[in-house]
Amino acid sequence: MQKVRTGQALILILLVMAVSLTLGVSVASRSITALRQVSFSGQSAQALAFAEAGAEEALLCLDGGGACSGGSIDLDGGGDDVTYTITPLSSTDLPKVDRDSTIELALSRFGGAAVTVCWSLTSVSSEANAALTVAYVRLSGGNYLISRYSYDPDGSRRAQNNFSNPSPGSGSCAGYRYMATIPTPATQQILRLRPLYVGPIAIAVPGLPSQGSKITSTGFSGRVIRKIEVIRTGSALSEIFDYVMFSGSESSSLVK
Known part of the structure; x- marks a missing residue:
């Protein structure tokens, strides 16, 4: 009888030890996981801070007016904790433009007789049926003149707003739903584009000179890599410009 009780006690002790070991392993595993998460979060925040520092360094270089293409920093x-590159901002790689907002493109180094404007990606359903207004500002005979164009793919709206129907995207506008050709006579200055009814949408104007700079900065911390992109465009007129400047016709100079 004594041997049976001894055996039962041994089994009970082994069972308690097994349960304790399981609980200990579980707690240790959770502790290790928590530590890894804390470590990852810290490294992620540090990598992001490094990437932001690289972007700031790139902006300082651009502000200095020197030749800037990129670099690396040991912080x-x-x-090296961060590397960054600076590339010209192509007129086909512009940031998306929100509804009722305006993007301004420089034409001072463009010599063509017309520009083609593409908008609304075919691959993004939310960009369908976006209308677009275009303001072309030029210098002629010492006077600034403005020509306005408006396009709307929605037939029911066109009956109300009298906009023109855009062409389907093709050729240099492949991948976009709509396109329009804007004449650019005289001395070109700026092109202002404003989406209506739908946004944000993608807009591209192939063939224009660089419209600014694109900064790509990558920060490293441990095994974590964080990347940010910064778009720097040239100075632009406020959106209120579209409402306070008036031209009675394409041959009349701008007035307030």
């Missing part, structure tokens, strides 16, 4: 003495 903590342990090797």
